[in-house]
Amino acid sequence: MGKVTGFLEIDRRDRKYAPAADRIRAYKEFVIPLSEEATRDQAARCMNCGIPYCHNGCPVNNQIPDWNDLVYQGDWEEAARNLHSTNNFPEFTGRVCPAPCEASCTLNLNDQPVTIKTIECAIVDRAFAEGWVNAEPAPRLTGKRVAIVGSGPAGLAAAQQLARAGHEVHVFEKNSKPGGLLRYGIPDFKMEKHLIDRRVKQMEAEGVVFHCGVHIGKDKAIADLTAAYDAVVLAGGAEKPRYAKAHSR
Ligand SMILES: Cc1cc2nc3c(=O)[nH]c(=O)nc-3n(C[C@H](O)[C@H](O)[C@H](O)COP(=O)(O)OP(=O)(O)OC[C@H]3O[C@@H](n4cnc5c(N)ncnc54)[C@H](O)[C@@H]3O)c2cc1C
Numbered sequence: 001m002g003k004v005t006g007f008l009e010i011d012r013r014d015r016k017y018a019p020a021a022d023r024i025r026a027y028k029e030f031v032i033p034l035s036e037e038a039t040r041d042q043a044a045r046c047m048n049c050g051i052p053y054c055h056n057g058c059p060v061n062n063q064i065p066d067w068n069d070l071v072y073q074g075d076w077e078e079a080a081r082n083l084h085s086t087n088n089f090p091e092f093t094g095r096v097c098p099a100p101c102e103a104s105c106t107l108n109l110n111d112q113p114v115t116i117k118t119i120e121c122a123i124v125d126r127a128f129a130e131g132w133v134n135a136e137p138a139p140r141l142t143g144k145r146v147a148i149v150g151s152g153p154a155g156l157a158a159a160q161q162l163a164r165a166g167h168e169v170h171v172f173e174k175n176s177k178p179g180g181l182l183r184y185g186i187p188d189f190k191m192e193k194h195l196i197d198r199r200v201k202q203m204e205a206e207g208v209v210f211h212c213g214v215h216i217g218k219d220k221a222i223a224d225l226t227a228a229y230d231a232v233v234l235a236g237g238a239e240k241p242r243y244a245k246a247h248s249r
């Protein structure tokens with residue numbers, strides 16, 4: 001676990017925003033990361049609970065207490081490996097996830113949850129800066145072909161996992177660039193788009209082929225995909241909004 005008495009000694013401290021006067025000059029991210037030492041202190045607050053309630057909150061099953069402890073111990077590379085074992089894109093979730101893990105954290109009993117999202121983001125940003133995140137092409141190919149319709153986070157994660165399992169993966173996206181609502185919904189001040197491009201490059205090096213500007217059902221029939229591929233993943237997202245007004249009736 002982190003430091004046995006960490007949660008008693010160290011207050012919760014989180015990333016701060018750049019001053020509003022600076023923020024209005026650009027459309028870029030404005031969150032200021034914690035220093036390495038402050039991040040380690042925050043990781044030290046994790047109690048490695050017998051029943052880690054943070055797990056109940058995390059939709060991707062991140063092994064949160066494990067990487068909190070690794071950060072506390074200073075083993076950032078192993079923390080990055082552990083984090084990537086459950087999460088293909090922690091640099092996305094470390095920026096835009098609503099962090100249900102923190103809402104679930106035992107230390108949220110008195111509104112002082114571990115700064116899980118900040119620690120996650122620090123691990124992956126450091127992993128990229130240190131050159132620990134590289135292409136992981138499959139050691140053997142299966143000879144199977146998979147088509148994925150849609151390149152939002154769901155399509156991207158499916159594509160990366162399937163390519164690493166050795167399948168030939170083709171992603172079809174109707175927009176001109178991959179990313180779905182990550183790119184065309186979430187604004188740059190929450191997440192800059194070069195982060196998506198960096199992952200797309202990694203995935204291309206792992207063998208994933210992107211076909212952008214192809215609307216399945218209009219430019220290409222779904223029957224063409226089912227005929228040419230062994231499997232088709234439909235990851236087209238919701239597309240149609242549900243308005244709050246209709247919902248509240
Ligand atoms: C303004 C906005 C802000 C948001 N902010 C946050 C946030 O801060 N945190 C958070 O966690 N979530 C946020 N979300 C929600 C988040 O973006 C979505 O939950 C997520 O992107 C859904 O991923 P997805 O892969 O299922 O679908 P999408 O991201 O919708 O991707 C689906 C992709 O499939 C493509 N597609 C669909 N049909 C076809 C077809 N027939 N042929 C080819 N391509 C097709 C679409 O063009 C799209 O690129 C936000 C959403 C919006 C709109």
Ligand code: SF4
Binds near residue numbers: 048068
């Ligand atoms: S619930 Fe909070 S304190 Fe407990 S293991 Fe998870 S992050 Fe650590």
